[in-house]
Amino acid sequence: MAVILASIKSLSQGSPEEVQVIFDSLKKSTVEKGAYLLKEGRICTQYYFVEEGAIRLFFTKDELDYTVWIGTPGEVFTNLESYLDASKSNINIQALENSIVYVINKAESDRLAEKSNTYNTLLRKTVEMAFINLSKNVMSFQSEEAAERYNRVMKEKNWILKYPLKYISTFIGVTQSTLSRIRATKK
Amino acid sequence: MAVILASIKSLSQGSPEEVQVIFDSLKKSTVEKGAYLLKEGRICTQYYFVEEGAIRLFFTKDELDYTVWIGTPGEVFTNLESYLDASKSNINIQALENSIVYVINKAESDRLAEKSNTYNTLLRKTVEMAFINLSKNVMSFQSEEAAERYNRVMKEKNWILKYPLKYISTFIGVTQSTLSRIRATKK
């Protein structure tokens, strides 16, 4: 069974039939490593559900890029601000490896939300969870230093050792060399 | 008209009647400066709507406290994690000055959500906005230094000059003395 199907089921707590309706509304799409699902400046018109691979969200500032999030199988995401306001996205979405994502566009999503309470729940829970996670992140930035922050992420994210340092360090909020040194002192 | 009434109206986009139903479900409560609406370790069972004054959310770590958020008139908040899971709160909620808040408890809120789509929209928008704001916050921590972060908050929050440094500095993610120096160099 598709990872995403299970994820939808567990998040929405809907019946198999309702979950199937949601799943059938998604369009499967494959993305090659390095390909973009969204480039900054464009409007984000879709919700993405990661089935396979890994997807990185990042923003750029002064020629540098900063990882906002790395999505792995079972996870759901969008650039919420751009999606809701139809405003220009300030973030990029790019596949870290060959990936499979399921996609639903806003028109279709809104239609589905009208008739499926289960889908509504799914979207609500997704935002709620994302909010709670972000909150912890902020608290970490406020009260912890880099090494502690690294350890915390380490515990929660299995991708932390899987991808190049440069993608991870900015997520933690440090430079590449600092992260390298943090790792060195842990050995 | 109550600040909160206007805020509910604008956020939910509901009809005057629907908005009134929501407003009538809230219980007005006054809080003295320094009083707690929630202490860590307890379960957060309510949504709060700020009518007057200012409410600070903060967490503690190693004897120090860190401001998570300062809520001002028209704003809605809760400790979402504790509220949703009925888990012990890791944050405290305290009035920064004599304040008036409207309150709804979870049971009542859930009941209202069942029947009022407008209320649902209100809650959804509230979380969505909070998420988008937090995202910006995180991006700021990742890519900006303290002074820039201060300037950003300065533009958005009128309370930044109104309350003691200690409440503001931890929000920005610096110590009190650092914030004092940041301010000094801006004169």
Added chain:
DNA sequence: CGTTTTTTTTGCCTTATATCAAAAAATCAC
């Protein structure tokens, strides 16, 4: 008002992290 308490500023010194650049190591492509 004058006194007490709280808040803010400032000096001195330390530590965490950034910056820049080069070397080392790992990975990729043919």
Added chain:
DNA sequence: GTGATTTTTTGATATAAGGCAAAAAAAACG
């Protein structure tokens, strides 16, 4: 496998921010 490319580590040095404590300023209180 071997050379090219990318990634990681490391060194030297600079800068941002912290820690501590005392002085100065502001606010609260009787």
